[in-house]
Amino acid sequence: MGALSIRNVRRSYGNVDILKGIDIEVEAGDFLILVGPSGCGKSTLLNIIAGLDKPTEGEIHIGGRDVTHALPKDRDIAMVFQSYALYPNMNVAQNISFGLEMRNVPKPERDAAIQRVSKMLQIEHLLDRKPGQLSGGQRQRVAMGRALARNPTLFLFDEPLSNLDAKLRVEMRAEIKHLHNKAQVTTVYVTHDQVEAMTLGDHIAVMKGGLIEQLGSPDEIYSRPATRFVAEFIGSPAMNIVNGQRAANGFASHGIDLTLNDEQRALVGNGHAEGILYGLRPEAVLLSDAGLPGTVSLVEPTGPETYVLVDTPIGKMMARVPGKVHQVVGDNVHLHWSANEAHLFDAKTERRVS
Amino acid sequence: MNTTTATPLRAASTAVPISMATRLSEWMPKLVLAPSFLLAFFFIYGLMAWNGYLSLSASRLLPNYEFVGLQQYATLWESDRWWVALKNLGIYGGLFLFFGMAIGLLLAILLDQKIRAEGVLRTVYLYPMALSFIVTGTAWKWILNPGLGLEKVMHEWGWTSFGFDWLINPDRAIYTVVIAGVWQSAGFVMALFLAGLRGIDDSILKAAQIDGASLPRIYWRIIIPSLRPVFFSTLMVLSHLAIKSFDLVMALTAGGPGYATDMPATFMYTMAFSRGQIGLGAASATIMLATVAAIVVPYLYSELRAKK
């Protein structure tokens, strides 16, 4: 039985449709990521799950109960906000136990919860401090502690790492994952950062314009993106997309033939009159002595690998090369890849063909 | 569209009903705001309407709800005294606004020049706002006392021909109200402009200095124009203060000599509460309201619009 069930949820403000029909089932203990660009509706969806917003249509079920009309406090959920929203006038211990206090949990039990949670998050030494005296990372932990203290059925995270600097973000990301492994609470996590999505999630829902473009495991999303949007959104640098047409040998773009393997040829068939989009992840593009000719226009070494942007007859292609390269801007190179690595999308619907 | 993982059969789940508590919590904000809102609404608009009706009635010493159309207004506009009051409002308003804004702006600019004693000076310029207009009026009445006040000081300092009988001079008395009013309010204008000046981005000024502009130039071309919003809100507050001037006039001149310093506010009070002309008083109050509304409503509207 699912811990969270989102059924045909729609949300409109007057004429504007923010959510156009969302269906998601989340198993107990699962870590679901809602990822997408600004305005895709992910925060609205999170607020609806939390009860801070009402759906125009649809239902939310948490732990087997229909909570669509229930108040947030009756849904047995906890939430970590982007700004952490710690109560400035209370110290850490009071912040953590506030939810328990509101539910009239007796003091000894509250103290026990504070101990348990602060130990788990290693913030025991901060219990007397006020939020104003804490660092960003410490506040994050206190916010998580406040959520954990209530042992909820569902955890909600609203872009909690956005306010942190890059290094801290990586550390806290690991902590969140570690915590999830230990506590195993069903979690819904909203982010616009696809790296967070890929590293933290058991399942990812990529959203755009109020709809889910694809819902699947990180591997599925990465290896078999269902739409052009998902293909370009996930993975950095973004996938190379080339416009082309069905041709005798398979596929042709800008007068150059690109081979398709048998499976691809079969799936493409004779349709797709408006064209085909041919996608290649940068790591699939190899620099070699033979293949598609091109001129190097940009070289970006990042340390462990180098991104090389090449001008080719079929467009600009980004290659991701491990280690260093000896080519410089202006050099002539050849690009080569295996047909198996290509992702094909219909140019009109932008949906995956193969 | 949706590529979900294998969907298990959806079990029928128990619905959490919409409880009384939920309903109450939805209504609570409205319930809480309602009494204040109704009270304020009634106090403002209800009484306004009532006053409006009184102005269309034949009321004299006591309210008499007989409808007489615009008769009271006709009487109003034929009244010499009302015209004097309007004229005074014009004179007072104009001078009060001008000097108040000019002095306030000047003081703000001067104080903005990194003065060591800024805090003390600010306190000195602003303390009059903490006083009641009655206190101010009483004090200035003494200072401008013909014979024993300012005039006497001037005589003793050598200017024997100096005459200052403005307080009892029907043509000049209104200017004494201006002096007292500006004294009371200039500090307030200063505070507003100072806040506005402090809100200006430093980097703009640095850029201007690098561009070679002199200080007065910078003030004239950059700073003062960017204070436009402050100008408007100050203008609005001062106008509304001027139109409401009652306390100050009563204390300083009691509308006198005769009714030479009458203002719409004192006119209204006298008519309604000591002359037994309630209908006339109500009519004058309505005119005052219309004047204030004409200034304030567009301003409020544009402010609230901008906020959206």
Place this chain on the structure above:
Amino acid sequence: MNTAVTPNRLDWHRLALWSVLLVFAAFFLLPMYVMLTTSLKDMAQIRDGNLLSLPTAPSFAAWDKAWSHACTGIDCGGLKPFFMNSVLMVIPAVLISTLLGAINGYVLSKWRFKGSELMFALMLFGVFMPMQVVLLPMSQILGWMGIASSVWGLVLVHVVAGLPSTTLFFRNYYVGLPDELVKAAMLDGAGFWRIFWRIVLPLSTPITVVTLIWQFTNIWNDFLYGIVFSGAGSKPVTVGLNNLANTTSSVKEYNVDMAAAMIAGLPTLFVYIVAGKYFVRGLTAGAVKG
């Protein structure tokens, strides 16, 4: 603002600057000086000397007379009864209007509902409305309620008249409190009132002080309501002062008048000196709608 002038050089600009500032300071301080010195002189010295001279034999006799014996119309009991009336009126009026303003501001900023912004806008006009327009109907109502001659009539009027301002102050302040704080509290199980008492109000100290001071100053200094809505036994100190200074009794005693003015003005002046910073915040918050 940064100007390039180094403060140490004695240059004419600074000298001119300081002279202007000091002249204005003198202008603003003049009435206070005059009030104080006159109140400490006796009438003989007032007649012989001039406005600016210091008292030769300062005494508080005028103050004593102003407080307990001066004539304010028919009665000659000084300002004391009026002062007491003001105290009785100001305290409940300030406290009630501030509390209600806080609650209203809380609703308008954190619990917005359809029409709440419109309600706020309508209430806002009350800040500017000329009171003349409600004087007549209000006195009728107070008469019907039976409180026209008591301090409570004045308290009611000041509370209702002050609501738009106090609501404005708190609402603008609370808009600056993060909404997520309220959401977090809701998730924690706190309801409308608990969120107010436990979280929002504890964070309101600055604006509460501003509002208390603003209301105290305005209500204490008010004259119009005081003169229209009070009965014989409930007139506030401003009315008392005006009566005292304007009675056409035999001899004008200017020193008593000045002492009376000082007595009436000292409470708000004191608050201003002690907490002036907050007073200024109130002024700028009220006028420059944030």
